[in-house]
Amino acid sequence: MAALQDSSRDSGTAEPLRVSRDGDAWVLSIVGALDVSTIGRLDGRIRRLDPGEARAVRIDLSQVDSLDTAGAWVVQRLTHRLESGGRAVSIVGAKPTQAALIERVGRTEDRETVIAPKSHPLLAVVQQTGEQTFARISDAKKITAFFGLVAITLVRSLAMPWRIRYVSLVHHMQQAGLNAIPITTLLSVLIGVVLAYQGAFQLQRFGAEIFTVNLIGISVLREIGVLMTSIVIAGRSGSAFTAQIGTMKVNQEVDAMITIGLDPAEVLVLPRVLAMMFTLPMLVFLADIMGLFGGGVMCLLVLDITPTQYLNQLHGAIGPWTFWVGIIKAPVFAFVIAMVGCYEGMQVSGSAESVGKLTTKSVVESIFLVILLDAMFSVLFANLGI
Amino acid sequence: MAEDFVIRCKDVRTQFGTTVIHDNLDLDVQRGEVLGVVGASGAGKSVLLRTIIGLNKHVAGNIEILGQDMDRLSVKARKHVQERWGVLFQDGALFSSLTVAQNVQVPMKEHTNMPQALMNELAGVKIEMVGLSRDACAKYPSELSGGMRKRAGLARSLALDPEILFLDEPTAGLDPISAAAFDELIRSLQRSLQLTVFMVTHDLDSLAAICDRIACLVDKRVKIGTMQELMQDQHPWLQAYFHGPRGRSARKAG
Numbered sequence: 001m002a003a004l005q006d007s008s009r010d011s012g013t014a015e016p017l018r019v020s021r022d023g024d025a026w027v028l029s030i031v032g033a034l035d036v037s038t039i040g041r042l043d044g045r046i047r048r049l050d051p052g053e054a055r056a057v058r059i060d061l062s063q064v065d066s067l068d069t070a071g072a073w074v075v076q077r078l079t080h081r082l083e084s085g086g087r088a089v090s091i092v093g094a095k096p097t098q099a100a101l102i103e104r105v106g107r108t109e110d111r112e113t114v115i116a117p118k119s120h121p122l123l124a125v126v127q128q129t130g131e132q133t134f135a136r137i138s139d140a141k142k143i144t145a146f147f148g149l150v151a152i153t154l155v156r157s158l159a160m161p162w163r164i165r166y167v168s169l170v171h172h173m174q175q176a177g178l179n180a181i182p183i184t185t186l187l188s189v190l191i192g193v194v195l196a197y198q199g200a201f202q203l204q205r206f207g208a209e210i211f212t213v214n215l216i217g218i219s220v221l222r223e224i225g226v227l228m229t230s231i232v233i234a235g236r237s238g239s240a241f242t243a244q245i246g247t248m249k250v251n252q253e254v255d256a257m258i259t260i261g262l263d264p265a266e267v268l269v270l271p272r273v274l275a276m277m278f279t280l281p282m283l284v285f286l287a288d289i290m291g292l293f294g295g296g297v298m299c300l301l302v303l304d305i306t307p308t309q310y311l312n313q314l315h316g317a318i319g320p321w322t323f324w325v326g327i328i329k330a331p332v333f334a335f336v337i338a339m340v341g342c343y344e345g346m347q348v349s350g351s352a353e354s355v356g357k358l359t360t361k362s363v364v365e366s367i368f369l370v371i372l373l374d375a376m377f378s379v380l381f382a383n384l385g386i
Numbered sequence: 387m388a389e390d391f392v393i394r395c396k397d398v399r400t401q402f403g404t405t406v407i408h409d410n411l412d413l414d415v416q417r418g419e420v421l422g423v424v425g426a427s428g429a430g431k432s433v434l435l436r437t438i439i440g441l442n443k444h445v446a447g448n449i450e451i452l453g454q455d456m457d458r459l460s461v462k463a464r465k466h467v468q469e470r471w472g473v474l475f476q477d478g479a480l481f482s483s484l485t486v487a488q489n490v491q492v493p494m495k496e497h498t499n500m501p502q503a504l505m506n507e508l509a510g511v512k513i514e515m516v517g518l519s520r521d522a523c524a525k526y527p528s529e530l531s532g533g534m535r536k537r538a539g540l541a542r543s544l545a546l547d548p549e550i551l552f553l554d555e556p557t558a559g560l561d562p563i564s565a566a567a568f569d570e571l572i573r574s575l576q577r578s579l580q581l582t583v584f585m586v587t588h589d590l591d592s593l594a595a596i597c598d599r600i601a602c603l604v605d606k607r608v609k610i611g612t613m614q615e616l617m618q619d620q621h622p623w624l625q626a627y628f629h630g631p632r633g634r635s636a637r638k639a640g
Contacts, residue, residue: 035547036494036497036498036500036546036547037498039498039500039504040498040499040500040501040504041499043500043501043503043504044501068547068579069508069511069512069515069544069547069579070500070504070508070547073507073508073511074504077507097578097580100577100578101578101579104515104578105511105515106511106514114487114523114524115485115487115488115491115506115509115523115524116485116487116488116524117485117524350528351482351528353482353528
């Protein structure tokens with residue numbers, strides 16, 4: 001064993017590529033290891049080897065102590081290059097296993113491999129724009145169709161309320177509603193605090209700090225309460241819907257349902273949509289109260305507005321519609337979030353990878369739609385004068 | 387010489403929570419053999435493979451791979467051992483964001499200093515060696531069939547010419563003709579690359595066709611021997627396994 005190690009160390013330091021002449025023949029002797037550990041250093045040199053005028057070449061492998069596929073390939077490549085230059089090449093001294101390996105690697109003229117599909121960068125931009133456009137159009141079509149499907153299922157279920165899956169409905173109300181209470185509460189309080197803080201500093205300059213209360217009341221009730229809650233729920237429950245249904249698609253559970261005669265829209269989608277529509281308004285109500293509470297606390301601490309003053313001012317600031325304008329949007333947002341979540345889940349095909357991709361997509365889409373709808377509501381309410 | 391055994395397990399015990407999977411398990415794998423690991427579903431075949439390659443912790447005993455005790459190695463030394471084995475997971479476990487050729491190059495990039503041009507050539511060589519056409523190089527795993535993914539996974543596990551090849555149910559999910567071809571491929575690669583193959587399988591045909599020895603997981607330990615030896619064994623599970631209808635037909639064919 002010791003002797004073996006010594007010799008391998010010798011060959012490591014010795015010149016691994018030895019070129020000599022034997023009569024007319026040009027002889028290349030390779031010494032030591034010709035494998036992945038050494039090939040990185042030798043590859044460039046082997047590529048540049050040039051036997052000059054010699055017409056006969058001998059590659060001597062008798063001193064090669066380890067040869068792997070990489071080494072065998074390099075020998076094959078060298079042989080091929082020299083042969084195509086019109087020389088006669090022979091490989092000598094290879095052990096039977098090494099010869100077999102060289103044979104196995106085979107000889108192909110050009111092994112330069114395309115490792116990834118290539119395309120022109122400008123062309124790729126055009127191609128992607130086109131692909132994305134068509135994908136959006138087909139998405140819009142499909143989501144409209146899905147909207148119709150859910151609407152029909154909803155109406156049918158309301159006509160036959162005994163067909164609604166109540167256990168599933170309650171389960172999702174707990175998941176999407178009850179379990180979201182802590183995060184919604186915390187966020188709303190913080191939003192109230194932030195609004196009060198910012199409002200107080202700006203309005204103090206005009207001596208109008210009491211109007212901080214109006215600012216908090218109107219913005220929280222009309223916009224911020226419902227918007228923040230919807231965004232949190234889209235990220236929290238909309239994505240969960242996509243992931244759950246998507247995983248079921250991957251496991252072919254959805255296919256199994258259809259073959260048993262269950263309607264996925266009724267069993268999977270409807271309970272989620274209904275649960276979301278029931279619970280989001282309640283969460284928004286909670287968010288409203290908590291936002292006002294957070295704002296009140298800050299008013300007390302920063303502006304010395306007592307709770308009584310705060311409530312009086314609030315009472316004067318908000319009209320009867322202020323609260324309803326916010327809360328009325330909640331079921332609509334809920335419907336959109338749940339529908340997008342379920343739709344994207346249904347789009348999952350085959351791989352686990354697409355679950356992740358579509359979950360992201362579902363969150364982005366539902367937040368986008370929520371904000372878009374919110375803008376449309378603003379225009380509507382402005383025209384209605386409320 | 388100790389090196390004649392490329393894998394040595396001694397008194398290995400693995401458990402999940404309180405469920406003991408292996409207890410006092412001894413297993414030696416000889417250099418250059420094809421070892422098939424069989425056992426009932428849930429007997430811990432894949433767990434054994436995962437334990438040997440270090441994806442599962444064993445709670446007692448020690449495992450030596452290529453003469454090195456994996457538990458006592460430094461990170462660097464462990465990496466060095468990892469260069470000398472290749473693992474084929476059940477469905478190939480190809481990186482989905484990379485093409486087949488890029489997948490094959492991942493171990494090369496990590497462990498060697500080969501120039502990119504040579505790596506591209508070698509990726510082509512390996513991919514053709516496992517019986518895929520060169521068109522497959524630039525394809526993504528999602529564009530391949532199950533059998534092709536397995537072959538691509540095999541090409542990746544062979545990227546560094548390993549000494550040990552671990553296969554987790556290589557023929558599961560393949561039709562009998564593809565399965566036989568895959569067996570043949572493994573056998574011929576094993577001969578030309580002088581691999582030691584550790585193969586978890588359910589496939590009696592594979593066992594009969596290419597395995598030198600068979601390790602059978604029964605009662606949380608292994609019984610090891612050639613197919614003939616294990617067929618003589620009186621253990622009821624082995625009797626049922628080899629003398630059941632499927633066992634008989636595989637034996638006839640083999």
